[in-house]
Amino acid sequence: MGIRALLSQPLAKYIAEEQQRWIVKSTEVQEEWRVKLVAKAMNTQFGKDHFFKDIHTYEEFKEAVPVRDYEDLKGYIAHLKAGESDILWPGKPLYFAKTSGTTSGTKYIPITKESIPNHINSARNAILSYIAETKKSAFLDKKLIFLSGSPVMTETGGVLTGRLSGISNHHVPGYLRANQMPSYETNCIEDWEIKLDKIIDETIDQPMSLISGIPPWVQMYFDRIIDRTGKKIKDVFPEFSLFIYGGVNFEPYRAKLYESIGKRIDSIELYPASEGFFAYQDSQKEEGLLLLLNSGIFFEFIPVENYFDENPKRLRINDVEVGKNYALVVSSNAGLWGYSIGDTIKFVSTDPYRILVTGRIKHFISAFGEHVIGEEIEKALRYAMERHPEVEVVEFTVAPMVTPNQGSLPYHEWFVEFAKMPVNMEQFVQDIDRRLTELNVYYDDLIKGNILRQLVMTPLRKNSFIDYMRASGKLGGQNKVPRLSNDRKIADELTKMNTL
Template identity: 60%
Template sequence: MSLKSLAAKIFAKRIVAKSQKWIQNPIEAQEKVFANLIENAKNTAFGRDHHFNTIKSYEDFKKQVPVRDYENLKSYVEKVVEGEKDILWPGQPIYFAKTSGTTSGVKYIPITKESMPSHIEAARNAILFYIDESGESDFVNGKMIFLQGSPILKEKNGVKLGRLSGIVAHYVPGYLQKNRMPSWETNCIDDWETKVDAIVNETLKEDMSVISGIPSWVQMYFEKLQEKTQQKVGDVFPNFKLFIYGGVNFEPYRAKFENLIGRRVPSIELFPASEGFFAFQDSQKEKGMLLLLNSGIFYEFIKADDFFEENPERITIKDVTLGVNYVLIISSNAGLWSYNVGDTVQFTSLKPYRVIVSGRIKHYISAFGEHVIAKEVEYALKEALDDTDIRVNEFTVAPQITPESGLPYHEWFIAFEKAPEDLVAFASKIDKAMQLQNTYYDDLITGKVLQPLKITPVQQDAFSLYMKSIGKLGGQNKVQRLANDRKIADVLSNYKVAHN
C-alpha cells in the first residue's frame, strides 16, 4: 500500500467519525443551521423585507417567507447581479452559477464564500465515506477525470460567472492536481464532441482509476474509446475502480455501461446542483444518499401531490415519512430562501436521513390524471431489462393524446444499443411494471381510458442529435425523462427506425 493510499484511509476514518455528530443528531443540526441563516441574513434587504428580526421559530418563518421559484425570487437576484450588496446574503456572492431554466431563460444562482466550501467538501466526503466503508483506497494513486463544463469564467459586475462544474474545477485540491484529467486546455474546449475526442486522446495512455460525470456523457466518452481501441473500457483502463456520477438515475444505463466496460465497477451517486450540494451515497450497502444536514442548507418538504394546491403543508425533516414523493425546498447560506429547487425526493431511511431523487416537479405525465413521475418510468424500464441482454442508450416518455386510431397511450421513445427481438412483449413488461407502481395508471389501463404503452424505437444517436439541436449537448445537461407535452417527442419522431 502506498503512503498516499494509507493517508487516504486515515483521513477517511477521521472525517466519517467527525460526521457522526450531525448524522446522529439530525434535527438539532438543522435547527442550528436555521438559526444561523436567520441571524446572518436579518440585516439584508430580503431579511428586512421579511422581518427576520422577529422570527423566533420555523412557524414564524413559514408565515413570513413564502415558497418561491427562481421567477419569484428574480427581483432580488437581479439586484445582486447588478452589483448591489447585502441583498439576499451579507456582502456579494463570489460566483454566479449560470444555468438555463425552462421558464426563466438564463438563471444566475449566487454562490457565496460561505456556501462554496460545502460543494467541495461534499464531493470529497463522498469518496472518503466510500474508502472508509469499502477499505479500497488504491484508486487514489491513478488518474482521475471529471467530464465537466469549461472552467473559463466571465465576470459580471465584479462577480465571476460560469457553469457550476467549471467553477468547481478551480477548487481541485493540490494533492490531486497531478492526478487530474483532462488538461486545462482540453477542459476549456466548448464544443462537446471536439472536447470528448480530445479527452479520449489524452487519457488513452493513462492509468485511469476514477471516472466521473453525468452517465449519458460518460457513455459517449466510453463509446469513443471503444471505437478507437476496439477494446472494452475495462481493458483499456485495467485499474478503473470507481465511477462517480450525479444528475440522473444510473440504473437505466447500468447494463450498457457494464457492456462497454466489460465488468461491473463500483459507483458513488452524488446529488449536486447549482443551488447547493444536497446529498451523496454514503454506503454501498444501503439504498439512497445521505442528506447533508449541517452544510448551510435548511430543508423543507411539500408533498408533490399537494404542491399545486393553494396553501400546501410545509414540513421539516422531523415530519417526513418513507416513500412519499416530496418537492425539495431549501434556504441556504447562498441567499436562497424557501426556494423550490424543482427536484422531487423520496426518503429511503430516516436513521440516518437518506433520499433518492424521484424526478422533477415540472417533469411528469398527467394528461389523464395518472401522475407518472421519473422514478416510476426508470424503475419500470429497469425491471423489463433485468435478466435480458437488451441494452438501452437513452429514453424519454410522452403522452399520445390523439393517436390515429384507438385509445390514447404513453409513447416511449427508446434508443436501443441492443434491441429486443419482440418489441411488443418488451413494452408489455414495462407496462406491467408501471401498473404495479402507479395505481392511477393501472386504473386508467384497466378502465380502458388508456391503452398500454407503445415503444417507438429511434436511432442510436437520436438523443445526442436532439440535445445538440437545442444547444445542450454535454456538460451538466441531462435528457428529460418525461414530459406532459409532445415538444421532445415531435423532434424525436424524425429519428424513428423500423423494427421487425
C-alpha cells in the same frame, strides 16, 4: 501504497467520525442552521423585506418566508447582477452558477464564500466516506478524470460566472490536481464533441483509476474509446476501479455501462445542484444517499400531493416518513430562501436520513389525470429489463399522444434508443405496461376504462438523443434529457430524426 492513498486513510476516518457526530443529532443540527441562517441575513434586503428580526420559531419562519422558485426570486437576483451588495446574503456572491431553466431562461444561482465549502467539501467527503468504509484508496495514486463543463468564467456585475462543474474545477484540492485529467486547456473547449476527442487523446494511454460524470456522457466517452481501440474499457484502463456519477438515475444506464467496461466496479452516487450539494452515497452496503444536514442548508419537504396547493404543507426533517415522495425546498448560506429545487425525493431511512431522487416536480405525464412520475417509469423499465436481460438502453424519454390518427385511443409513447433490442419487443412492451399499471393506480384505471391503450414503443436510430441534444445546443457537460414531458416538443423533434 502511494503517499496520497496512505494519507487519505486517517483523513477518511476523521471525516467518517465527524459525520457520525452530526448524524446522531440531525434534528437539532437542522434547527441550529435555521437560526444561524436567519440571524446572518437579518440585515440584508431580503431579511428586511421579510422581517427576519421577528422570526424566532419555525412557524414564524414559514409565515415570513414563502416557498419560491427562481422566477419569484428574479427581482433580488437582478440587484445582485447589477453589482449590489447585501441583497440575499451579506456582501456579494463569490460566483454565479449559470444554468438553464425551463421557464426562466438562463438562471444565475448565487454561490457565496460561506456556501462554496458545501459544494467542494461534500464531493471530497463522498470519496472519503467510500475510503473509510472500504479501506480502498490506491485509486488516488493513479489518474482521475472528471467529465465536466468548461471552467472558463465571465463576469456579471463584478461576479465571476460559469457552470457549476467549471466553478468546482477551480477548487479541486492541490493534492489531486496533479492526477486530474483532462488538461485545463482541453477542459476549456466548448464544443463537446471536439472536447471529447481531445480528452480521449489525453487519457487513452494513462492509468485511469477514477472516472466521474453524468452517465450518458460517460457512455459516449466509453463508446468512442471502444470504437477507436476495439477493446473493452477494462482492457484500456486496467486500473479503473471507481465510477462517480450524479444528475440522473443510474439504473437505465447500468447494464450498458457495465457491458462497455467489461467488469463490475464500485460506484458512488452524488446529488449536486447549482443550488447546493444535497446528498451523497455514504455506503456501499446501504440503500440511498445521505442527506447533508450539517452543510449550511436548512431543508423543508412538501408532500408531492400538496405541492400545487395554495398553502402547501411544509415539513421539517423530523416530520418526514419513509416511502413518501416530497418536493425539496432549501434555505441556505448562498442566500436562497424557501427555494423549491424542483426535484422530488423519497426517504429510504430516517436513521440516518437517506434519500433517493425520484424525479422532477414538473416532469410528469398527466395529460389524462394519470400523473405518472419519473420514478414509476424508471421502475417499470427496470422491471422489463430484468426479464429481458439481453436489452441495453442508451437513452429514453416518454410523452403523451393525445390525438392519434385514425380515431384510435390515446397512449403514452416511449422513445427509446437501444444498444441491444429486445428479442421479443411485444412482450417487452407488455411487461413495462403491466408494471406501470401496478405502480400507478390512475394509469391502471385509464387502461382498464379504455381511456388509454397500451403504451407504444418507438425505437430510435443510433445517436438520436446525441443529435437532439446537439441540435438543442445542450450536448455534453451537465445537460440531461428529460425523462418525461407533458407535451410533445421533444417527441416531435425526435420523430423528425428518422425513427427506425
